[in-house]
Amino acid sequence: MTSAVETVAVRRHRASATTRAWAFVRRHTLTLFAILAFLYLLLPIAVVVVFSFNDPIGRFNFKWQGFTLDNWLHPFDYPQLGPAVRLSLVIAVFSAVIATAIGTLMALALVRYRFRGHGSTNLLIFLPMATPEIVMGSSLLTLFLNYSVPLGFTTILLAHIMFNISFVVVTVRARLAGYDRHLEEAAADLFANPWTAFYKVTLPLIWPGILAGFLLAFALSVDDFVITYLVSGADQTFPLFVWGAARVAVPPQINVIGSAIFFIAIAFMLANVLWQWRRQPKGAV
Amino acid sequence: MFFLVPMYYLGYTSLESGDLFSGYTFSWAWDNYSDAWTLYRDHFIRSFEYAAIATLLAFLISYPLAYWIAFRGGRWKNLLLLLIIAPFFVTYLIRTLAWKTILADDGIVVSTLQNLHLVSSDGRLLATTTAVIAGITYNFLPFMALPIYVSLEQIDQRLIEAAEDLYANRAKAFFRVTFPLSLPGVFAGTLLTFIPACGDFINAQLLGTPRQLMIGNVIQSKFKVSADYPQAAALSFVLMAIILVLIIAYARSVGSERVTTGVA
Numbered sequence: 001m002t003s004a005v006e007t008v009a010v011r012r013h014r015a016s017a018t019t020r021a022w023a024f025v026r027r028h029t030l031t032l033f034a035i036l037a038f039l040y041l042l043l044p045i046a047v048v049v050v051f052s053f054n055d056p057i058g059r060f061n062f063k064w065q066g067f068t069l070d071n072w073l074h075p076f077d078y079p080q081l082g083p084a085v086r087l088s089l090v091i092a093v094f095s096a097v098i099a100t101a102i103g104t105l106m107a108l109a110l111v112r113y114r115f116r117g118h119g120s121t122n123l124l125i126f127l128p129m130a131t132p133e134i135v136m137g138s139s140l141l142t143l144f145l146n147y148s149v150p151l152g153f154t155t156i157l158l159a160h161i162m163f164n165i166s167f168v169v170v171t172v173r174a175r176l177a178g179y180d181r182h183l184e185e186a187a188a189d190l191f192a193n194p195w196t197a198f199y200k201v202t203l204p205l206i207w208p209g210i211l212a213g214f215l216l217a218f219a220l221s222v223d224d225f226v227i228t229y230l231v232s233g234a235d236q237t238f239p240l241f242v243w244g245a246a247r248v249a250v251p252p253q254i255n256v257i258g259s260a261i262f263f264i265a266i267a268f269m270l271a272n273v274l275w276q277w278r279r280q281p282k283g284a285v
Numbered sequence: 286m287f288f289l290v291p292m293y294y295l296g297y298t299s300l301e302s303g304d305l306f307s308g309y310t311f312s313w314a315w316d317n318y319s320d321a322w323t324l325y326r327d328h329f330i331r332s333f334e335y336a337a338i339a340t341l342l343a344f345l346i347s348y349p350l351a352y353w354i355a356f357r358g359g360r361w362k363n364l365l366l367l368l369i370i371a372p373f374f375v376t377y378l379i380r381t382l383a384w385k386t387i388l389a390d391d392g393i394v395v396s397t398l399q400n401l402h403l404v405s406s407d408g409r410l411l412a413t414t415t416a417v418i419a420g421i422t423y424n425f426l427p428f429m430a431l432p433i434y435v436s437l438e439q440i441d442q443r444l445i446e447a448a449e450d451l452y453a454n455r456a457k458a459f460f461r462v463t464f465p466l467s468l469p470g471v472f473a474g475t476l477l478t479f480i481p482a483c484g485d486f487i488n489a490q491l492l493g494t495p496r497q498l499m500i501g502n503v504i505q506s507k508f509k510v511s512a513d514y515p516q517a518a519a520l521s522f523v524l525m526a527i528i529l530v531l532i533i534a535y536a537r538s539v540g541s542e543r544v545t546t547g548v549a
Binding site: 022023030031033034037038040041042043044045047048051130131132133134135138139141142145219222223225226229230238239242243246250254255258259261262265266269270273276277 | 346347349350352353354357360363364367368369370371372373374375376377378379380382383384386387423426427455476480481483484485486487491501504505508509514517518521522524525528532
């Protein structure tokens with residue numbers, strides 16, 4: 001085996017035609033595979049979007065019947081769907097704002113100061129992300145049960161803040177890691193006031209990280225089902241509504257809201273990608 | 286602090302006994318734990334089996350995909366990455382319901398497979414183990430693909446070129462250089478896929494039958510349907526413990542492997 005390889009190495013120029021043919025096959029196999037993988041990833045999304053235009057007969061939206069715009073024109077025309085979407089948005093806004101505030105401060109503290117328990121705090125931030133959601137949800141639920149906290153808005157909000165904090169800390173810390181502390185020291189020398197330095201130098205520099213953390217927290221909150229399901233009482237967020245609905249009926253309005261969330265998120269991401277693209281110098285890969 | 290306090294109560298509740306009407310009291314009820322294993326062993330084993338298969342499948346799909354984007358993506362890289370995470374922007378439950386539509390008994394996939402005689406004429410895909418595993422694989426695929434992409438992307442191209450010059454065989458260069466260098470991403474991706482997959486109950490619920498129920502289904506119904514909190518808490522704790530042991534074992538094996546390849 002090795003000797004054969006070495007022979008090839010020595011006679012490389014002669015074997016180059018075969019090598020090139022092999023590379024051609026390989027390259028295109030890989031491309032074909034990638035295209036198939038993308039199809040697999042995107043197929044369900046296409047289904048969701050297409051079926052949002054379906055005009056289903058009966059309660060289940062699983063079979064194509066006919067095209068209609070009704071669902072898009074009356075997206076909330078289904079009992080309890082409107083309040084569920086509203087609750088999801090309210091929870092997402094509040095939990096993202098609070099988690100971003102706490103998470104940013106934690107990230108700053110973790111990067112700046114070497115305090116006692118620094119290492120274990122790092123571990124504690126990682127742990128919630130490495131725990132299955134069901135375990136996390138059940139631990140929160142037992143906490144609320146032990147204190148007889150009535151399940152509902154408050155418990156959902158607290159749970160969302162909790163699982164969002166870790167993600168914010170990680171995002172902001174990533175931004176802080178690549179940032180030069182000397183800038184802040186220079187500012188301190190010039191302005192001689194830590195608060196001014198923070199507002200004028202630190203905050204603008206880590207702002208992209210904070211914004212990314214906020215958006216991530218918002219998205220996670222809107223999408224979360226497992227934890228919300230466990231700690232919720234009678235209140236329904238949008239995913240809970242879908243879960244409840246899926247047992248008895250699947251109205252096409254679900255697809256409409258799902259598609260709308262998808263398009264809004266994609267628009268955000270595309271804007272971001274284009275923005276980065278433009279800033280990148282042409283020659284860079 | 287946001288994590289340990291709830292965990293403490295999970296442990297506390299798991300040792301309670303009693304019933305919903307007279308109330309649960311703390312009593313060092315260790316039998317919740319022995320029950321957790323003896324009564325639900327099948328569910329645990331099934332969960333880990335499904336999660337392991339789904340993780341492996343996700344790896345087999347993601348690695349070539351991430352490789353393709355990292356090395357052939359060119360200036361489209363960011364856009365392609367966006368396509369990978371696109372499924373995340375459709376609510377988890379809706380994604381899974383979409384699979385229900387795709388795999389439906391009178392859907393295109395099933396009828397095509399029937400025409401090709403890959404599935405018997407009364408065969409179905411929905412409500413099978415295959416459907417559940419495929420759903421899990423699909424839902425966690427981006428978690429596998431992204432870390433692998435990141436570690437592949439960071440590899441210095443010149444190292445691979447050098448390796449190709451030295452070994453003169455692309456396959457060998459790949460297995461000796463590219464793959465070992467991407468191991469951190471594979472490691473992270475495996476954990477990010479395997480851990481949530483173990484606790485998942487949505488795929489089993491929507492795409493499977495009671496025969497495919499996983500431990501997550503048991504825990505959630507204990508909490509939400511039968512209100513047997515101590516038992517549910519004990520089950521969660523056992524799940525967490527098993528996952529931790531598996532992670533540590535996995536970290537050890539991957540770590541030592543990396544050391545040996547580094548030396549060789």
